[in-house]
Amino acid sequence: MSTHLAIAAAIALGCAAPFGRSAAPCGTDATLVLRGLDPVELVDGREVEGAEELAADHGGFRYRFISEDTRELFLADPERYGVQWDGACGRMGPLSGIGDADRFAVWNERIWLFASDQCRTGFLKAPEKLQPIDEAPPAADDAAKAAGQALLEQAAAALGDLQALDQLKGVQIHQLLKTTSAGTDWHGTRDVWFAFPDSYRFEEAWSGKGYGHAIAGTTATRFEPNARQVLGKVSTTAVQREAARHPLWIVKNRRQLLAVPAGQDPVLGQPALLVTVHHACQNVTLALDAKSSRVVELRHTGLASRGVAPVVRRVTAWQPVGKLRLPARIQTVGVDGVVDDTVVGCESTSGTSVTTDPAFEAGHFGGR
Secondary structure: OOHHHHHHHHHHOOOOOOOOOOOOOOOOOOEEOHHHEOHHHHHOOOOOEOEEEEEEEEOOEEEEEOOHHHHHHHHHOHHHHOEHHHHEEOOOOOOOOEOEEEEEEEEOOEEEEEOOHHHHHHHHHOHHHHOOOOOOOOOOOHHHHHHHHHHHHHHHHOOEOHHHHHHOOEEEEEEEEEEEEOOEEEEEEEEEEEEOOOEEEEEEEEOOEEEEEEEEOOEEEEEEOOEEEEOOHHHHHHHHHHHOOOHHHHHHOHHHOEEEEEEEOOEOOEOEEEEEEEEOOEEEEEEEEOOOOOEEEEEEEEEEOOEEEEEEEEEEEEEEEOOEEEEEEEEEEEEOOEEOOOOOOOOEEEEEEEEEOOOOOOOOOOOO
16 A cells, blocks of 8 residues: 555554554564464464474564474465565555554464554454555557657656766655544654666654655665664565655656556546556556646556545646656545545645755665
8 A cells, every 4th residue: 555545544444653662573572473373274274382492583573383394384375375565554555554463363374463453353354455566567569658658758857857867876855744533633744765777765743753665776665763674575575666656756767667658538627648567566657648648647546545546646836946846745536436626635734844965864765
């Protein structure tokens, strides 16, 4: 789930905070998970308490087992028998906060954690609708690929001086956030960093509680207060996909992407040209204003309140920085095929600032 959608859904589902209770899966002490039940037995449908002396740590969690046999089965395939999505809430998606280590369910012979009872109930209603989807690249001959690249080149030129864009090493986008649920105002901040071509970090803090994730190359990391966790395959792909849904990442990496024209479709009554790009088994369609070639809309599949569905996001603010004019605010305006042209979004946002080529400290984009 895109993180701003996760926040809105978490509040709507009645979680105590925008992210579920942290199990603190990193640090010197692993967190006992599943109330000490043997995960191999649990996957087979039996709740049997493991022995304290028969334990193994994986992904920051401590598992207990009834025998050396089940322990060895777990160690041979922890991705199968361990909690899925590195412990993220099964209802909120691979990039959500850590679920409660004792609140779990088994589905499809896998174990899932949850941030709240509401999340667990929502997951069990239709778990198949919450699973990430791999998309095939669009079919294209050489002519279509060349036309797609030409459209991306126009989108890049629309940001300003192409030489300045190509020399851009990194960006930080900072926003002040506010959303209201059940009469309660939530205030927060959102920061996105890019170090091109392959490093990305997302971080949000609501009511003083921060959370985020990052990727450098092919290594993804989740950040919790005072802790970090290197992520597994599914969560890593989710971070890659999130980064690749940003128009600035796309135009900076345009020459390495498969891009194909996808016709025309108006945005806010204005003609727009569509181009679909493929990365990390995901297709993202950009709508380019027909006059300026500026990216005005992005369309992709993502996890929304009712499950995986088409999502429409619109660039609603730009900021001049030197010789460039960069996208500063992107808001969700449509989910599951329903588009709201009033651009309400799931949060009101203000106070956006964009900084180019910021200094990054060691470890900013993850690692152990």
